[in-house]
Amino acid sequence: MRICLLTPAPDHPLLAATTALLKPRHQVEWLDPGATDSFPDPDGLADVYLLKTRTPRALALARFLEQHGAPVLNSAASTGLCQDRTLMAQVALRAGLPFVATRTEPSLRRFEAAGELAGPVVVKSRTSRRHDLVARVDDATRLRELAERWADEPVVIQPFTPNSGWDHKLWVVGDQVFAGLRRSELAAGGTDKRTRPLAPDALPAGWPALALRVGEVFALDVYGVDLLDAGGGTPVIVDINAFPGIRGQAGAPEALAALALRTAAGSRPPRVAVGP
Incomplete structure (x- = not known):
């Protein structure tokens, strides 16, 4: 089989470990979508x-590949x-997922000028990306600063x-659920990015099934779900990520390698989003 990684960083720990598992019997290559002006020969x-x-550019390349019959994990539409984050919330809530209530504003300046801050809120960039805005706001002074x-x-x-200050990170590869605890970046001392591995069976009842349900709703094959315990084991979904890093999770590279081969062989077609 030929497996191609679409990434600028093929040495990412998850991808490198997956490549090492595949290479003895399969051809693994990589392509940085941002480093080329042309698409592959169909x-x-x-x-x-x-x-x-x-x-x-990566999403445009993924759409091109899909249009020419190549399976992509995850699809351009789902990614x-x-x-x-606005569409994410709409899709999740319409499907009955316990997603946090989400209001959209065209600009932070406009929200600040409206003077409608009531109680602590979390302000996030509408577009999820590296180094985006994610901040807790407790008062008008903090809002003005942002x-x-x-x-x-x-x-x-x-x-x-309100929560314990720890994010429950659930990751899914195919049908396998992995989990960890990470200090929330919104909590005091939240600069520690280390993740404590957590066995899925140590999660509250129903949480692994909820993570799998997210994949069905969003047509994702490799993804992450950030959950908060709102009390008594009641989960609140605060974020969903397509193809996260999944670092330090024993068995994740094996699961990804197996998923790639099943998809390449056609025994598991990639899920395709039908739109918001």
């Missing part, structure tokens, strides 16, 4: 593509959907969910 496409980047820096940023506003 007559020489790989058997499956793993989309580990979310730039506009794009997870970048728009508005000075992010004045024209389209944002979503979500009520702050």
Whole structure:
């Protein structure tokens, strides 16, 4: 089989470990969508593509590959959907998922000027990307500080969910669920990015099934779900990510390698989003 990684960083730990598992019997190559102005020859496409980047150029390439019959994990449509936090919330809530209530504002400056801040909220960039805005706002002073820096940023506003200060990170590869605990970046001392591995059976009842349901709703094959415990094991989904890093999770590279081969062989067609 020919497996192609769509990424600027094929040495990412998850991808490198997956490549090492595949290479003895399969051809693994990589392509940085941002480093080329042309698309591959439609007559020489790989058997499956793993989309580990979310730039506009990468999504355009993924759409091209899909249009010419190549399977892409995850699809361009599903990956794009997870970048728009407004559409993400709409799709999740319409499907009955316990997603945090989400309000959209065309700019942070406009929300600040309206003076409608009530209680602690979480302000996020509408478009999910590296180094985007994610901040807890407790008062008008903090909101004013953020508005000075992010004045024209389209944002979503979500009520702050009281919690233990730890994010439950659930990752899914195919039908396998992995889990970990990470200090919330919104909590005091939240600069620690290390993840504590957590056995799925140590999660509250129903959480692994909820993570799998997210994949069905968003047509994702490799993804992450960020959950908060709102009390008594009641989950609140605060974010969904297409093809996250999944670092330090024993068995994740094996699961990804197996998923890639099943998809390349046609025994598991990639899920395709039908739109918001």
